[in-house]
Amino acid sequence: MRDSVANEKPNRRDFFKRAAAVFLGAVAALTPIMAALAVLLDPLRRREQGTGLWVRVVPLAALPNNGVPQKFAVSADRTDAWNKYPNVPVGAVYLRRTGPETVAAFNAICPHAGGFIDYAEPCHCFVCPLHNSRFGLDGSIQDPKSPSPRPMDSLEVEIRGDEIWVRFEDFQAGIRRKIPA
Amino acid sequence: MKNLFDWLDQRTGYRKITQDVLYENVPGGSRWRYVWGSTLTFAFVVQIITGMALWLGYAPSSRTAWESVFHIQNNIAGGWIVRGLHHYTAQAMTILLVLHLMQVVIDGAYKAPREVNFWFGLLLLLLVLALSLTGYLLPWDQKGFWATKVATNIAAITPGIGRAVQQILVGGPDYGNATLTRFFALHAGILPGTVILLIVVHIYLFRRHGLTAKTPLRRPDAAFWPDQVLKDSVACLAVLAAVLVLTVRHHGAELGPPADPTNNFSAARPEWYFLFLFQFLKYFPGGTEAIGAIWIPGAILLLIFLMPFLGKWKLGHRFNIGFLFCLLAGGCILTWRAVAEDRGKPEVAAAIKNAEESAARIKALAESPQGIPAGGALLLLRQDPLTQGPRLFARHCASCHRFGGQDGLGNIPAEPETASDLKGYGSRAWLAGLLDPAQVDSVHYFGGTAWKNGRMAKFVKKKAAAFTPEQKATLAKVIEAVSAEAGLPAQEKLDAASVADIQLGRTSFNDDLTCGECHTFHNHDDNATAPDLTGYASREWLISFIGDPAQDRFFGKRNDRMPSFGAKKILDAESIGLVADWLRGDWAGNEALR
Numbered sequence: 001m002r003d004s005v006a007n008e009k010p011n012r013r014d015f016f017k018r019a020a021a022v023f024l025g026a027v028a029a030l031t032p033i034m035a036a037l038a039v040l041l042d043p044l045r046r047r048e049q050g051t052g053l054w055v056r057v058v059p060l061a062a063l064p065n066n067g068v069p070q071k072f073a074v075s076a077d078r079t080d081a082w083n084k085y086p087n088v089p090v091g092a093v094y095l096r097r098t099g100p101e102t103v104a105a106f107n108a109i110c111p112h113a114g115g116f117i118d119y120a121e122p123c124h125c126f127v128c129p130l131h132n133s134r135f136g137l138d139g140s141i142q143d144p145k146s147p148s149p150r151p152m153d154s155l156e157v158e159i160r161g162d163e164i165w166v167r168f169e170d171f172q173a174g175i176r177r178k179i180p181a
Numbered sequence: 182m183k184n185l186f187d188w189l190d191q192r193t194g195y196r197k198i199t200q201d202v203l204y205e206n207v208p209g210g211s212r213w214r215y216v217w218g219s220t221l222t223f224a225f226v227v228q229i230i231t232g233m234a235l236w237l238g239y240a241p242s243s244r245t246a247w248e249s250v251f252h253i254q255n256n257i258a259g260g261w262i263v264r265g266l267h268h269y270t271a272q273a274m275t276i277l278l279v280l281h282l283m284q285v286v287i288d289g290a291y292k293a294p295r296e297v298n299f300w301f302g303l304l305l306l307l308l309v310l311a312l313s314l315t316g317y318l319l320p321w322d323q324k325g326f327w328a329t330k331v332a333t334n335i336a337a338i339t340p341g342i343g344r345a346v347q348q349i350l351v352g353g354p355d356y357g358n359a360t361l362t363r364f365f366a367l368h369a370g371i372l373p374g375t376v377i378l379l380i381v382v383h384i385y386l387f388r389r390h391g392l393t394a395k396t397p398l399r400r401p402d403a404a405f406w407p408d409q410v411l412k413d414s415v416a417c418l419a420v421l422a423a424v425l426v427l428t429v430r431h432h433g434a435e436l437g438p439p440a441d442p443t444n445n446f447s448a449a450r451p452e453w454y455f456l457f458l459f460q461f462l463k464y465f466p467g468g469t470e471a472i473g474a475i476w477i478p479g480a481i482l483l484l485i486f487l488m489p490f491l492g493k494w495k496l497g498h499r500f501n502i503g504f505l506f507c508l509l510a511g512g513c514i515l516t517w518r519a520v521a522e523d524r525g526k527p528e529v530a531a532a533i534k535n536a537e538e539s540a541a542r543i544k545a546l547a548e549s550p551q552g553i554p555a556g557g558a559l560l561l562l563r564q565d566p567l568t569q570g571p572r573l574f575a576r577h578c579a580s581c582h583r584f585g586g587q588d589g590l591g592n593i594p595a596e597p598e599t600a601s602d603l604k605g606y607g608s609r610a611w612l613a614g615l616l617d618p619a620q621v622d623s624v625h626y627f628g629g630t631a632w633k634n635g636r637m638a639k640f641v642k643k644k645a646a647a648f649t650p651e652q653k654a655t656l657a658k659v660i661e662a663v664s665a666e667a668g669l670p671a672q673e674k675l676d677a678a679s680v681a682d683i684q685l686g687r688t689s690f691n692d693d694l695t696c697g698e699c700h701t702f703h704n705h706d707d708n709a710t711a712p713d714l715t716g717y718a719s720r721e722w723l724i725s726f727i728g729d730p731a732q733d734r735f736f737g738k739r740n741d742r743m744p745s746f747g748a749k750k751i752l753d754a755e756s757i758g759l760v761a762d763w764l765r766g767d768w769a770g771n772e773a774l775r
Contacts, residue, residue: 018407024414028421032227032266036234038259045258081238082245082252084552 052180057093057164063103069096069119069126069137071108074168093155093166094119094126096137105155105166106139112148114173126152149176203406205388209398211408214288217281218387219413220420222380224274227421228312229373231267234259236369239319241361244557246321247439251547251558254433265428271313273420275454278306279509286501289492290393296489298386301379303486308376310455315368317452321361323536326440327449329364330356335462335474356442438539439559447532450523457515460522481508535590542568545770564755567770570763573756577746578603581629589763599629600743606764607667607718609675612660618646631741636699637711655689659696662686667718671766690714712736723761727752 057072064070073089092108094117106126110117115130125142126135134142139152156167170181190196207215238257240249253260282302285291291299318329337347352359403409428434437446451459458478465473484504491497523529539562546561547553554560562568571589579588581600588594602625605611614620621641622628632638648656662683665676676683691697691704699711712735716722725732728747731740746752752760762768 014407017411021407021411021414024418025410028223028414028417029226031421031425032230032263035259035262035266036230039234039237039253039257039263042258042260079552082248082256082547082553083555085555 052167052169054158054165055168056160057095057105057166060101060103060159060162060164063095063097063164065097065100067097067137068124069094069106071119074166076168091168091170092116093168094152095157095164095166101159103157103159103164104138105157105164107153107155107168107170109153109170109173110148111150111153111171111173111178112146117152149174150178153178201388203404203410205392205405206402207392207405207409208394208402209396210400210403211405211412212395213412213416214284214395215392215409216413216416217277217284220416221274221277221281222384223413223417224270224277224420225376225380227266227270227424228274231263231270232369232373234263235267239365241319241365242358243321243356243361243440244555246319246361247436248547248553248558250320250322250436251544251553254436255544255548261433262428265431265433266424268434269424269427270420271316272452272454273424274309275313277420278309282306283505283509285393286488286492286505288393288395289498291489291501292492292498293489295386295390295393298383298390299489300486301383301386303482305376305379305383307482308372308379312368312372312376313452313454315364315372318364319361319368320436321440322437322540323440323444323446324435324437324449326356326442327446328451331449332451335470338471339475340471436540437536438543438562439557441559441562446536448523448529448536450519453516456519457512460515460519531591539568549769551769564759566759566762566768569756569759570768573752573760574603574763577752578760581742583625597629598624600741601626601630603764607664607669608672609660609664612664613657616641616645616656616660618642631739652693655686655693658682658686659690659694660686662690663702663714663717666714666716666722667765668720669718669765669767670771710739718765720758720761720765720767723764724754724757727757727760728754 053076055074055076057074062070071092071094074091074093075087076090078085078088078090094106094108096104098104108117109115110128110130110133112128112131112133115128117126117128117133117135119125120127123134124137126137126139127133128148131147132143133146133148135148135152136142139154141148141151153169153171155169158165172179172181235253238249238253238260240246250264254264255261285299285302314329314332317325319325333347333350336350337343339346348354350360350363352363450456458474461477462470462473488501492501542565543558543562546565547558551561571584574582574584574589575592575594579594580596581598583594583598583602583604585604586593586602615626618641620626622633622638627633627635627638645656661676661679663686664672665683668676687703690700690702696702696714697704697706699709701709701713701715703715712726724747726735729745730736730743731738731745731748736743744751747754747757
């Protein structure tokens, strides 16, 4: 490397040159960076689809009278980035008969970390296989040391004719309050 | 704070590195002619940044590449800007590379002891061109697909290893998913990674030998910072401004219709900076392409690689400069010839126009409620009556029929018009023309057919011509009734507004105007001698008619020359449906007519 020539004292003219070089260089560099950042942050302006909509799940007759919960897929139209899919599965719900004409519905996603909840026959309860959160048939937290911050996410249900309709919605995991995702 | 920086400096030595970088000696002070290396580095950094951003949205497969680029271009915030910056900076880099090479050779910066650095620069030039070539395919549109296919076929003529090289590049014998994954890996990983390595060596060697000053020195030596940095910044900003202007002007970068291996694109051309090579190949007859594509470019490259040795002599240095200028001039002339030849070819202009229309059409389809299906965007075009209808009509119908006087694609066929003009078929206006004594035996209706002097033509020319005003009013209602059978999208409102007249017309068809003597219309008559007009020009009626006009329901044995497209399997059911939908003006986006 050659000897540098850095030892001259800066004067006012040099100051303006330096300021201009830094400013122009920054403008040149920041333009592509800002455009790239806009692309990077694009997902922040997108909302989950297929949720918050009333969807027909199954006929009431498909649900047993013994109060044992059953898992059903929920289908809706879905836009996946550039593709549009009509009527594809977008999630799952547990439905349980609470009376001859009444049904309880829960989102099958664990409110703790988003795992998929199983129904465990031996304990007649819901269990998340990831961190062992346990929930009662009414969705309440069973275990005082449960890692889940809130009970299972209940969903609005309507019986229309002889069919069960659910207002399907996903909620943010990991927080005490039930806030739509 | 100072302690923190001291701590950092003790462990990294960043102050010395910064000092070395910024206070490099520039013999004779800063000059504009030294900016090209910096602008190239800047352009490459822009490519890395915008390339990473594009990577966030790009999916390399034959059913997702075009679709994801479309999504980036039209739906992602800032996507079109990033795409435009990437596209036009790539073009700017090619110009900057040539300028840099010219400056290095003219200033003698390639001579000893800088030969190795010169070679690294040449390797970088080739790698940047390879980046451009691989990037051209990634949007998987018609232009990139066919142009790159030609490029890889040219690679295949390399003696000995050509075929293997082609298959390795393409990922097999055919273009498809493996081609895209390989080109993407080359474009976003292997090539830029190699470029970064070579740039590091290139800059290291540049710093090792110092800047080759243009003599005579006009001013005393100065440090790189701030004078040269300021000039470099201005030049980088100028490059960026030019790229931004092009980006805004074209709203990103062009995206043609999706690649269709079954539909050739006559205007497939490489990027403008490869046009000279494209043109050069035209001068080599079959069997000698390797001379133009491999041997001559290879010899020129070898000569450029040997320039540091030739440059040892004063005359050699002058030869090098002269050779480069000749090369540049030759490239410009060949490029100009390529452009000029294309301008003189109507098929190229037609292909470009067709591609632009297809691109606009698929954009409208992709943005319609149906969106892009899982099978890919090409399906949208393949199943679109507005796109396929005219093509099928031109190929199968236009040798007899016309559509507004042309073949559906805007061309006038060589064969004379010998069957009816089908533009507006089934509409009130079209039927009014058929029932006009002055038009019925014109070439646009029955004039070129066996029915020129048939019963229908005679009825119109004699009976209808003598209709009283009341009968003419009745005829108008009959026309409305028959036309309403079609349920044409463009006439939906009109039909809905004249329900009573249509009902009257239906009754008059048989009762007042005696049309029922030959035709059937919502009744059954085994003795009917003319086509059944029940459901006339509806989708079902047209599909059945095109499928087999010789059915008893239509012309029976009196069918003139029209082929039974379905019965004889000339066209499949989907194609017949597309023609029928197109003739009826029934396609997505035409709702505005309703």
